[in-house]
Amino acid sequence: MKVYSTLKDIQTDLYAGSITCRQLVEFYLKNIEEKNNTLNAFLSVFDQEALEKADEIDAKIKAGTAKKLAGMVLGIKDLLCYKDHTSQAGSRILDGFESQFTATAVQRVIDEDAIIIGRQNCDEFGMGSTNENSAFGPCLNAVGENRVAGGSSGGSAVAVQADMCLASLGTDTGGSVRMPAGFCGLVGLKPTYTRVSRWGLIAYASSFDCIGPITKSVEDAAILLEIIAGKDEQDSTVSNEKVPEYTAFQTEKKTYKIGYLKEAVESEGLQPEVKAATLAKLAYLKAQGHEVEAVDFPLIKYFLPTYYTLTTAEASSNLSRFDGVRYGHRSTEATDLMSLYKKSRFEGFGKETRKRIMLGTFVLSASYYDAYYTKAQKIRRLIKEFTDNLLTEYDFLVCPTTPTTAYKLGEKTADPIQMYLGDLFTVQANVVGLPAISIPNGLDNDGMPIGFQIMAGAFEEAELLTFAQLIS
């Protein structure tokens, strides 16, 4: 079977009768069977269900009643709940957990006839940048030898990269959709904070978490966002802002004013090929008639300390629900209620998660709350005001998605700060709540993909997607 990159091409062939949904699902299942043992992208495969659903949608296509996502075979990150299916957040603490309900974003794609093919590997609770913090082992990049997938939505990216499904739904708290998309040569979209309902998303840091698609094309990212975005009675934080028709890309040729983060593009830590590819893209933008200017962002050094102070605090609170009582792992060594909590949590959580719970508990504890937590909230305001201001002057802010291409397995695990620095360019969008997209921008000398990130103002996904499409 032909390898597809867009839903549109799939639907053209489906409606012409040259392929069926069943054949599509069989194609993806065959790839999963051949590659998943090595790549470890899927944790569960819903093969029988996907085939049955494919037949159902083939019948709908014949009857002329198929909906928007007919022909889209989709994987979901292990942080999204799907009724009667296992959801474990990449963690042992949720051993045996089968959700009693379906996440709104997942339900919405199912209602539009998408086929869910399986559950995808990720860093435990989304805490990681390489997928090496999964209780189920790392997911490997399909390109290069022993290269990481990126994280935390590593499985979701690799599954698309290796043609095990057409698209995935991931989650992005500090870059977890964009970073693996960048490492795998794909499109990763983090929408504006609160654009997409988070009902059924296992929470990590609630003032940062966003659900977003990983796809092979900007077009498919737009189609998916249009369906998953918008009001939801189950999530009181979701925005009531009207959902525009993201798929109606503005066709009239427009020139934009673009700022690039000087500190990012000129940073010493930047891999030479990433720098060259970024500068080439900026030159291309200029040649296309866009106005391109360097902007200073003196606060860049504080993005990550702010991010980690606040996210660990929120994580320590969110993860208190895992106590061995109502679901998941319970220690067999417990003697009383207190030791049941403590032992179950110690045994169930991985190292990185334990560390972040400890950090978060520390920064929220009475003696250190103001010095750490409140301080970070103040700096979050400064970063947000500075960014919002820049975006009144510029249409978009751009930079490389990551300072380097995908690391070798184990390369960054020894030094946590080095590991955290990989998120330097992606965290800003989460700290300030703005939409950002990573698009492919060539390869390095080893053939590893390079990502280019574009950030826009709040709820300006339509412009962001149009621009991303224009320069892809």
Place this chain on the structure above:
Amino acid sequence: MNIDQELLQKIAHLARLEMPESAEKEMKESLESVLNWMSELDEIDTSNVKPLTHMSLEINALREDKVIPNISREQGLKNAPKQDGEYFRVPKVME
């Protein structure tokens, strides 16, 4: 920031996380290294800045207060490591 054993155990207790002696050293070191890095935030004067506490632009999300079908008891208990058909079971709390 120096984390001594007493503080480490205190945080672990607040977090309801067992912290066996064998895990103390590694945890202490990684906490100290990240906390020192977080302390770089002190370089910025924030005396006139208000903390940003809400990221959502929504003011009030109102909906009608109506009864909707919720999950059944059986469904609610289905993932419990120990239950008796009516309640979650935990070790005895009172003698």
